[in-house]
Structures are given as structure tokens and as C-alpha cells.
Amino acid sequence: MKQPTDAGPPQTAHQAPPARPGRQLLAASIGNAVEWYDWLAYTFLATYIAAEIFPESAGNSLVPLLSTFAVFAVGFFMRPVGGLLMGAVADRSGRRAALTVTILLMGGSSLLLALTPTYAAAGLVGPVVLVIARLLQGLSVGGEFAAATTFLVESAPQGRRGLFSSFQYVSTTVGQLIASGVTALLVARIDDGQMHQWGWRAAFLLGAVLSLVGFWIRRGAEETRSAEQQAAPRPGLFEALRTHPRESLLICGITTGATIAYYTWTSYLPTYAQVNVGFDKGDSLLIGTISLAFFALLQPLGGMLSDRVGRKPLLLTFSVGFAVLCVPMLNAIDKSFMSLLLVQCGGMILLTCYTSIAAAVNAEVFPARVRAAGIGFPYSLTVALFGGTAPYMGTLFKDLGHPDAFPWYVAALCLVSALVYLRLPESAKKPLER
Missing domain, CATH: 1.20.1250.20 (MFS general substrate transporter like domains)
Structure with a gap:
């Protein structure tokens, strides 16, 4: 039997966008900037983190192995998984729900990074905690694109979808610039010893605080799924790929x-x-x-x-x-x-x-x-x-x-x-x- 299409009733296609598109744009953009600040701060601070969590002097061969696994797992595995899982959350429970989950995941993982014990203090616990934090960040940033893309475009007034779409990369780039700027400021203001001790942690603590701000803004956003979509049976995890x-x-x-x-x-x-x-x-x-x-x-x-x-x-x-x-x-x-x-x-x-x-x-x-x-x-x-x-x-x-x-x-x-x-x-x- 032929599978039914996913297209909704005709009135769904012409349903009006949210009443406050500016608030929607702000919610998506600020949250996305915070997501990418948290994600990219790790890149800029990697040398300080590696020295404390993956020291070359560690006598355990698992340490460099875990370091390699962290980069691989987050970069090449968790982002697609995040795109699938958080995309499914957005389709099943709503775009706003997915956006609040992704930013809470990012904020929590940034806090976990800030509190990661050093190898000297806790041995392998430090590298393991760091790997977990980066896996969660990968899950979050992979899901952010799916949820934010959908939310932004569905929030746009007719004839303005391209304009609203553009703010995804505006906010991504702003997050990258803030991460670079915060890192440069920390390096310029405190000495190298302090950067190794606590300076790099301050950047992630800031990210955790900013995530709470983004969460608060996103909670006030309007759901963009139509009433018909919300009432319809929820799609399965792999339904998009299958159909x-x-x-x-x-x-x-x-x-x-x-x-x-x-x-x-x-x-x-x-x-x-x-x-x-x-x-x-x-x-x-x-x-x-x-x-x-x-x-x-x-x-x-x-x-x-x-x-x-x-x-x-x-x-x-x-x-x-x-x-x-x-x-x-x-x-x-x-x-x-x-x-x-x-x-x-x-x-x-x-x-x-x-x-x-x-x-x-x-x-x-x-x-x-x-x-x-x-x-x-x-x-x-x-x-x-x-x-x-x-x-x-x-x-x-x-x-x-x-x-x-x-x-x-x-x-x-x-x-x-x-x-x-x-x-x-x-x-x-x-x-x-x-």
C-alpha cells in the first residue's frame, strides 16, 4: 500500500507565523551565539586544557588514547547523533522544547568542563569527565542546527524567510568572535601560570552563565508548530529517513x-x-x-x-x-x-x-x-x-x-x-x- 504523504491540510501551509517575530529571532540568535561560544571556546583553550588534563608526563598510556577519542567522538560521531535526536525532539515535542534542551545541555557541559579535575588531582577521572563533557557538547551543537533552522524559518513572516535564515550564521559567527575575544582577553590580562590554573575554567563558567540567559530568553519564545501538527501522531525517530x-x-x-x-x-x-x-x-x-x-x-x-x-x-x-x-x-x-x-x-x-x-x-x-x-x-x-x-x-x-x-x-x-x-x-x- 502506498504510504501517505506528510503534507498537512491546505490551511496548514498558510497559517500565520508567530505574532512576535522579533522576539523569535532574538531567542534563536542569542541561544545559537551562546551555543557556538561554548563549543568553540574549547578550540581556543585546547592547549591549556591538554596540559592539565592530558599531560605528557602522565605514566598511563590510556591518557593520550582518551585525548584522541575525545576529538574523534565529538567531531565525527556526536554531532550527527545530536542532529537526529534533537531533531526528533523538535518534531515530536516542539521546536521551543528542543531549543531549551540543547542550550541546557550546552550550559551543563560547559559547567562540567569548568569543574573538570586535573590529571594530577584525580588521575584518569579528569580525562574521562572531559570526554563526557565534549560528547554532550557535540550532542548539543549537532541538535542546535536542526532545531534553530526549523524555528527561525517557521518564525519568519511571508517573504522574509531568507532574512530570518541569515541570522543563523550571524549568531554563529558572533559566538565564534566572542570565544576568540574572551580567550584573547584572558591571555592578555593574566599570566600563563594563572591561565593553566584557573583562567581557562573562567571561560567555561562564563559560557554556563550565558547559557542560562539564553535558556530564559528561549522559554519565552512561541512554539512554531501548527495546532494540526501538535495534535497529529508523533513521528518516529527514523521516519524522515524512511519516508x-x-x-x-x-x-x-x-x-x-x-x-x-x-x-x-x-x-x-x-x-x-x-x-x-x-x-x-x-x-x-x-x-x-x-x-x-x-x-x-x-x-x-x-x-x-x-x-x-x-x-x-x-x-x-x-x-x-x-x-x-x-x-x-x-x-x-x-x-x-x-x-x-x-x-x-x-x-x-x-x-x-x-x-x-x-x-x-x-x-x-x-x-x-x-x-x-x-x-x-x-x-x-x-x-x-x-x-x-x-x-x-x-x-x-x-x-x-x-x-x-x-x-x-x-x-x-x-x-x-x-x-x-x-x-x-x-x-x-x-x-x-x-
């Missing part, structure tokens, strides 16, 4: 080129310049910070443009632009400050054509009943496979003696996504099922 395999693969294709370009330009490019052309480390980090601020300012412009001209023109500009220009842009980097600044900011302009509308494009693929879980798992899995491995692939090509192959790798994946975008139906002007 919408084509849409799940479509999310993977939409994300593949975008995630490798995003992580290359927002995270790996300073290291790429240092490794391949001997660029000054301090200057590369400064350029990275400037370009991230520039990137955040571009997002609403891209979102508003897509509401006027559609999603496909921007997606094709991003993907074809990177497929054609990635190799010459990366090869144009030399030791001059302006070369890296122009390459990074130029790439950010192209990248904005995807990031500013990523939430809208993904949300418009799935029906409301399974929208969050349908987005969460394939998106997070693709990010883990292609985005999270970008630095490793760049380093691998360098170690193999073919550093020039990495730009071609990025360009090829963007070309794959360009072919997907060509077949993607335009959805900017269509009403969103709620």
Missing part, C-alpha cells in the same frame, strides 16, 4: 560543497597560509578575525536578496564561483597582508550566497511533520564527513607532497553541489507548511 530518502540525500548534496568551503574559509585558511606560504601567524589570525566580522555583516544582505530574486541564483553563484575561483584564490596567497585579506574576504562574499540562506533552503525541502529531524541528521553527517575533515585533508595533501591538490578538492566538491542546485526547485516565493 523521505530523496530529500535526505538532497540535504547531503546541498551541504557537501558548502561545508568544505565554510570550514576552509572561516577556520582553516589562516593555518593554510601559514603552512603553505609561511604567512605570519599573528597577521593570519588578525585577518581571520576581520574577515569573520565582515562575514557576519554580509549575512542579512544575502538573506534579503534571496527573498527578492530567489534561492537558486545565490546558490549557483556560491557553488560555481567557488568551483571556478577556489584554485586561483588559494594560489594567489603570498606573504603580503593584503593578499590573504582579499582572498579571505572575497571568499566570504561568495560563501554568503550559501550561508545566508542555508536555513531556509534546508527547511523548504522537508514537510513540517519531520522537518527538524529530516534536516538534522543528513546535514550533521555531511558536515562531519566533509567540513570537519577540511584541516586534515589540507594537511594530508601537504604531507603527501601535493599541497596544490587541496584547492582542487574544494572546487570539485563545490561543483558537485552546483549540479544539485541546478535541479533544485525554486521555493522562495512558495508558502511554507507550518
